[in-house]
Amino acid sequence: xxxxxxxxxxxxxxxxxxxxxxxxxxxxxxxxxxxxxxxxxxxxxxxxxxxxxxxxxxxxxxxxxxxxxxxxxxxxxxxxxxxxxxxxxxxxxxxxxxxxxxxxxxxxxxxxxxxxxxxxxxxxxxxxxxxxxxxxxxxxxxxxxxxxxxxxxxxxxxxxxxxxxxxxxxxxxxxxxxxxxxxxxxxxxxxxxxxxxxxxxxxxxxxxxxxxxxxxxxxxxxxxxxxxxxxxxxxxxxxxxxxxxxxxxxxxxxxxxxxxx
Amino acid sequence: xxxxxxxxxxxxxxxxxxxxxxxxxxxxxxxxxxxxxxxxxxxxxxxxxxxxxxxxxxxxxxxxxxxxxxxxxxxxxxxxxxxxxxxxxxxxxxxxxxxxxxxxxxxxxxxxxxxxxxxxxxxxxxxxxxxxxxxxxxxxxxxxxxxxxxxxxxxxxxxxxxxxxxxxxxxxxxxxxxxxxxxxxxxxxxxxxxxxxxxxxxxxxxxxxxxxxxxxxxxx
Numbered sequence: 001x002x003x004x005x006x007x008x009x010x011x012x013x014x015x016x017x018x019x020x021x022x023x024x025x026x027x028x029x030x031x032x033x034x035x036x037x038x039x040x041x042x043x044x045x046x047x048x049x050x051x052x053x054x055x056x057x058x059x060x061x062x063x064x065x066x067x068x069x070x071x072x073x074x075x076x077x078x079x080x081x082x083x084x085x086x087x088x089x090x091x092x093x094x095x096x097x098x099x100x101x102x103x104x105x106x107x108x109x110x111x112x113x114x115x116x117x118x119x120x121x122x123x124x125x126x127x128x129x130x131x132x133x134x135x136x137x138x139x140x141x142x143x144x145x146x147x148x149x150x151x152x153x154x155x156x157x158x159x160x161x162x163x164x165x166x167x168x169x170x171x172x173x174x175x176x177x178x179x180x181x182x183x184x185x186x187x188x189x190x191x192x193x194x195x196x197x198x199x200x201x202x203x204x205x206x207x208x209x210x211x212x213x214x215x216x217x218x219x220x221x222x223x224x225x226x227x228x229x230x231x232x233x234x235x236x237x238x239x240x241x242x243x244x245x246x247x248x249x250x251x252x253x254x255x256x257x258x259x260x261x
Numbered sequence: 262x263x264x265x266x267x268x269x270x271x272x273x274x275x276x277x278x279x280x281x282x283x284x285x286x287x288x289x290x291x292x293x294x295x296x297x298x299x300x301x302x303x304x305x306x307x308x309x310x311x312x313x314x315x316x317x318x319x320x321x322x323x324x325x326x327x328x329x330x331x332x333x334x335x336x337x338x339x340x341x342x343x344x345x346x347x348x349x350x351x352x353x354x355x356x357x358x359x360x361x362x363x364x365x366x367x368x369x370x371x372x373x374x375x376x377x378x379x380x381x382x383x384x385x386x387x388x389x390x391x392x393x394x395x396x397x398x399x400x401x402x403x404x405x406x407x408x409x410x411x412x413x414x415x416x417x418x419x420x421x422x423x424x425x426x427x428x429x430x431x432x433x434x435x436x437x438x439x440x441x442x443x444x445x446x447x448x449x450x451x452x453x454x455x456x457x458x459x460x461x462x463x464x465x466x467x468x469x470x471x472x473x474x475x476x477x478x479x480x481x
Binding site: 003004005008011012015018019022023026069070071076079080082083086105106107109110111114115118132134135136137138139140142143145146154168171172174175178189191194196199200206207208210211212214215218220222223226227229230233234237 | 283286287288289290291306307309310313314316317320321324327334335383386387389390393394396397400401412450453454455456457459460461462463464465466467468470472473475477
């Protein structure tokens with residue numbers, strides 16, 4: 001009798017290994033034995049520059065978290081986008097810039113409200129928070145994207161920040177920022193849209209950089225420890241691939257057989 | 262609102278639900294009553310979604326009503342939006358109210374409006390994407406740096422390899438395009454995918470353990 005569902009044995013084994021590596025690194029960092037250093041992520045550092053530029057020009061900042069909601073498999077990207085929204089809101093409050101946020105899915109509106117308000121509270125300017133700057137334009141891909149495009153153009157946004165899951169609307173949003181001369185900071189983990197962001201924006205967060213944003217911005221050793229653990233997981237993945245190449249070249253199918261379990 | 266309600270209960274729900282989902286995926290066989298029970302649990306999210314839909318509708322109407330009230334920029338379009346939303350809502354509700362299968366029914370008129378008006382407008386704005394791609398490609402393919410030059414060469418080879426005329430000019434173009442797609446592109450793509458997968462697990466662990474909780478709002 002199998003305890004683990006058929007076809008998921010290797011997946012479960014990998015999950016346990018990755019989980020163990022991340023948890024060990026997380027607890028080591030929390031204990032203070034070793035707090036890893038994290039490299040600078042240019043896209044996240046550039047947000048302050050973008051907010052500062054918008055403040056100087058007296059024009060707003062446009063922010064979206066893509067097409068994600070709370071019920072889909074891309075939720076983790078939306079949450080990462082919301083973490084960066086909180087940081088952007090704090091900077092906007094600190095400098096006195098106007099931040100316009102466009103949720104795609106109404107399920108994230110209450111969370112976005114809380115996150116933005118938290119940013120204004122951290123900056124000591126709760127009274128400056130205006131819930132009307134969270135603008136819902138509808139929950140369908142292209143009407144929403146062109147609503148954001150139109151508003152970006154009409155308001156002449158000086159900074160265009162998009163962090164989350166994006167599909168075919170990514171270039172529409174990027175071009176809107178280009179036409180208003182905005183500084184553009186964008187990030188997604190949808191690999192089929194990363195190249196659009198790399199080409200069309202000033203700074204792009206590629207894949208896992210987006211997920212690391214919350215830990216990076218918090219400067220919390222425990223969270224940074226989990227990123228350190230994820231690096232060990234990547235080394236494990238590379239080691240398994242190398243072993244797989246060697247075993248396959250030697251005509252040994254043991255690893256392939258295990259992965260098929 | 263107390264910290265228990267605003268912070269600890271959501272964190273407990275997040276941890277318990279995440280734990281249940283892992284157990285269900287790996288240890289409960291599909292089709293068993295226990296697995297079906299967990300599927301039912303996830304369906305409760307729909308209740309939240311319906312409620313949020315109402316919030317979205319109110320937010321949309323409020324935004325456009327305020328724009329009309331203030332005589333903001335292009336307030337006339339806000340009027341059209343509100344009229345369209347109300348008419349479509351009435352058509353939908355009327356269809357539901359007058360049919361036996363009330364909960365999962367789109368009336369003929371509702372479907373007609375969707376297929377013959379909405380879809381065409383949606384496709385019209387979607388088609389504008391072609392022009393955005395052209396203008397972005399023009400900027401991206403300018404020879405400004407070594408990276409941009411590589412992008413230009415690779416992009417040109419891909420175009421020639423994928424367009425029928427490329428194979429007519431030289432039969433090697435399709436093979437080069439195929440190699441670019443399946444070897445260097447696939448290698449880079451898989452590296453990014455592995456990084457994303459591990460990054461997502463790391464983020465999920467931080468959230469399930471309550472280490473990363475910025476999305477929950479102010480701690481007060």
